[in-house]
Amino acid sequence: MAITKEVLDELLKEYRGPDDLIGPDGFLKQLNKALIERSMEAELTEHVGYEKHDQGEKPTTNRRNGKTKKTLRTDQGPIEIEVPRDRDGTFEPAIVPKHQREFKGFDDKILSMYDRGMTTREIAGHLKEIYQVDVSPELISRAIDSVKELLDTWRNRTLDSLYPIVFLDAIVLNVRDDGNVAKKALYLALGITITGKKELLGLWIDQAEGASFWLRVLNELKNRGVQDILIAAVDGLSGFPEAITTVFPKTEVQLCMVHMVRNSLKYVPYKDRKAVAADLKKIYTAASETAAEEELTQFAQRWDTKYPMIARSWKMRWAEVVPFFKYPEPIRKVIYTTNAIESLNYSIRRITKNRLSFPTTDAALKLVFMGLQHISKKWTMPIRDWGMAMHQFSIFYGDRVSLG
Numbered sequence: 001m002a003i004t005k006e007v008l009d010e011l012l013k014e015y016r017g018p019d020d021l022i023g024p025d026g027f028l029k030q031l032n033k034a035l036i037e038r039s040m041e042a043e044l045t046e047h048v049g050y051e052k053h054d055q056g057e058k059p060t061t062n063r064r065n066g067k068t069k070k071t072l073r074t075d076q077g078p079i080e081i082e083v084p085r086d087r088d089g090t091f092e093p094a095i096v097p098k099h100q101r102e103f104k105g106f107d108d109k110i111l112s113m114y115d116r117g118m119t120t121r122e123i124a125g126h127l128k129e130i131y132q133v134d135v136s137p138e139l140i141s142r143a144i145d146s147v148k149e150l151l152d153t154w155r156n157r158t159l160d161s162l163y164p165i166v167f168l169d170a171i172v173l174n175v176r177d178d179g180n181v182a183k184k185a186l187y188l189a190l191g192i193t194i195t196g197k198k199e200l201l202g203l204w205i206d207q208a209e210g211a212s213f214w215l216r217v218l219n220e221l222k223n224r225g226v227q228d229i230l231i232a233a234v235d236g237l238s239g240f241p242e243a244i245t246t247v248f249p250k251t252e253v254q255l256c257m258v259h260m261v262r263n264s265l266k267y268v269p270y271k272d273r274k275a276v277a278a279d280l281k282k283i284y285t286a287a288s289e290t291a292a293e294e295e296l297t298q299f300a301q302r303w304d305t306k307y308p309m310i311a312r313s314w315k316m317r318w319a320e321v322v323p324f325f326k327y328p329e330p331i332r333k334v335i336y337t338t339n340a341i342e343s344l345n346y347s348i349r350r351i352t353k354n355r356l357s358f359p360t361t362d363a364a365l366k367l368v369f370m371g372l373q374h375i376s377k378k379w380t381m382p383i384r385d386w387g388m389a390m391h392q393f394s395i396f397y398g399d400r401v402s403l404g
Helices: 005-011 020-021 025-046 106-114 120-131 136-145 148-154 211-223 240-247 257-265 270-284 287-305 308-316 318-326 329-339 340-351 361-375 386-400
Strands: 063-073 077-086 162-177 180-192 196-205 228-234 252-255
Touching: 005 063, 005 386, 025 063, 025 077, 025 120, 025 318, 148 361, 162 196, 162 240, 162 340, 162 386, 180 211, 180 340, 180 361, 196 361, 211 240, 228 240, 228 329, 228 386, 252 318, 257 270, 257 308, 270 287, 270 308, 287 308, 287 318, 308 318, 329 386, 340 361
Parallel strands: 162 228, 228 252
Antiparallel strands: 063 077, 162 180, 180 196
16 A cells, blocks of 8 residues: 555654654654554454444443553664553454564564574674664574574475586584584585576584485485486595495586695695695696696605695595596586585685584574575576586486486
């Protein structure tokens, strides 16, 4: 329903500045109060079956029975309203239900701050500063608890039958367990859809990362509808490739170049790190497997004296590195240049950085889920050159890929 210009002119005829509109006792606050109270009066009229001050015969024995005061937390600050009552005590306003102390939309403010990584204490402080309202930890927790149903629905949703690429990784979070803070693994499965867009397939938390739990994750993805994965990009966890091919026998396992390089640089002093990284890049950006082997040989000749384990680790995992080299540039760029999983990990660390530990596993999952729901809203565009990559996939994988 549109508000006419005449109505607005009448409402604003004494407007003198912003404080008159949005100040502590401004027009918006007064209008909210008036509209809420008017709506409740209309609801009570419907409930008891007669208009206020109606002197005629009443359709029921129930009667209006005065009002009680109630303070609401709103975007304009606290508003004191008068809630009409009925004699039978059966009236409950729909616009502001019994026991509700915040007007519709206030919970959204709490969740918006929560999904940006703010702690309960920070949320309470922010609401006090901006809206001049005291919000208890219980209220904030209640708003956050409403996320659980959304999380459960999201974690059990049906997935696509085919994902050309899935990145599988885990990061460590501190979670309180039996009174002690323990390091637990947050498992992540990030898929690239056939349209080239990123999609987080699931979140799981368990003890330290292990291939056996990854097997459980992969089985769950299959049960939720995933029939095929062309390429699974993973870290160097022992037993990981076997877990993947147990569930998806046709999937090609590719070691993530970002993880390989990071592990290689872990024990390299700062003064050599840039040079070592540059020489490693020559390996994974080589034009072919043969050229990459030559670059690895040259790397060993240059650095084995100081860092013998680097070249040795690449040779040990070479069977899981070489699939990379059969692909043309469009597919390679998707696997290592976009660093999709690294970007995701960075976002999660930003969300969780204000928390030394989480009180429970559920609390950790809810925070990460809310934060990633906010972040994934930006995943609207396909990866660059994805169309070319899909054509290459159709050549390499034939009937497993449909270009629709």
